[in-house]
Amino acid sequence: MFTHTTKTTPLAMLALATLGATASAQGGLEGHFAPGRWDDTGISQGITEITEIVELYYDVVDPNPADGVSFRTCQFTTVAESSGTIRLFWDARFRHSSWEREFVLQAVVDGPNGPQFIPLVLSYDPAEPTISPNFHGIVDLPVNQGYGYGFQMGGSHYTYDPNMNGNLVFWAADSSTAPLQNDPTQWTMTTILDGTTGARPALRLEYDVQTPSGGVPHRTTDLTALPGFDGTTTFDWTFEGDSAYYQAEAELSLITNGAGGETVTPLASQATSGPFVLRGRTSATFESGHEVGLRVGGGNFDGLNFIRGNLILSRVDVDETEACIADYNDDGVLDIFDVIAFLNVFSSGCP
Structure with missing residues (x-):
């Protein structure tokens, strides 16, 4: 019986950014992307999480927020297996509500002389209650074999809202696969009415809509890539945003195109007000020369x-269908026509 086999292929065609790839072995990065290699200190009145994509996440809920959420941080670390300097791209987002917000992100490198702190974000935001800011950059870490390194993250805000959270994603700049897997030029992004879209050279695909008057009608943008082969893909996603208060909505859908047309599969929706974070894992089957991607957006009714x-895409595995050498007419079926084709080739004396 004829069956197809699969093989793991580079992600240049889909360009779905992955943190699950093999990291460079330089400077203590062995095992860098394995979540089991990371530890966290926890955070007061909240939780910390290290996801399968090594996204570092904290979420604080203060039961008595009358004076805001006081300053607190958490720390995420792993141990270097060799000494050297590693270069990491990083991308952080903070969701601290309302007024007098403080954001802190520092790289931490331990060594024989004690820990060294490298400031990445030290920001005070006195009066912007509606935007969840994000920051990104590159940092060089002089790690030491057998000592820990990682990140410290957190902050505070002054408001009656008891919630405060943030997340950080990062990957090795010297990884041989990173330029392909994190290349935003591989994506096609449709425009969004009354707003803008953009692909960051990190893991984020962003949209930003602002209408002339209160309330935003439903708006979406498609983020697609064009594969050059048939196959399947499995990826993790994090969808986060802010649809603003009353009758707010946000949606995320998978888009696959093929000979039969476009198929839209809902993945997540959010109907509550204010900032949100949704996560999941999705598999999709795609066809060569037909777009595959995601649709994101939403709306609200409000002043x-x-x-x-x-949208953050990560931990992507791609299986490309590999043709059977006995399938001479390449129709996916072994039958008498393949036998005839083989006999014709054999009788002609071709090797």
């Missing part, structure tokens, strides 16, 4: 006239 969001 506030914006919606914003971003």
Whole structure:
């Protein structure tokens, strides 16, 4: 019986950014992307999480927020297996509500002389209650074999809202696969009415809509890639944004195109007000020369006239269908026609 086999292929065609790839062995990065290699200190009145994509996440819920959420941080670390300097791209987002917000992100490198702190984000935001800011950059870490390194993250805000959270994603700049897997030029992004879209050279695909008056009608943008082969893909996603208060909505859908046309499969929706974070894992089958991707967006009915969001794609596995050498007419079926084709080739004396 004829069956297809699969093989793992590079992700240049889909360009779905992955943190699950093999990292460079330089400077203590062995095992860098394995979540089991990371530890966290926890955070007061909240939780910390290290996801399968090595996204570092904290979420604080203060039961008595009358004076805001006081300053607190958490720390995520792993141990270097060799000494050297590693270069990491990083991308952080903070969701601290309302006024007098403080954001802190530092790289931490331990060694024989004690820990060294490298400031990445030290920001105070006195009066912007509606935007969840994000920051990105590159940092060089002089790691030491057998000592820990990682990140410290957190902050505070002054408001009656008891919630405060943030997340950080990062990957090795010297990984041989990173330029392909994190290349935003591989994506096609449709425009969004009354707003803008953009692909960051990290893991984020963003949209930002602002209408002239209160309330935002439903708006979406498609983020697609064009594969050059048939296959399947499995990826993790994080969808986060802010649709602003009353009758807010946000949606995420998988888009696959093929000979039969476009198929849209809902993955997640959010109907509550204010900032949100949704996560999941999705598999999709795609066809060569037909677009595959995601649709994100939303709307609201409110005096506030914006919606914003971003999508992080990661931990992508791609299986490309590999043709059987006995399938001479390449129709996916072994039958008498393949036998005839083989006999014709054999009788002609071709090797």
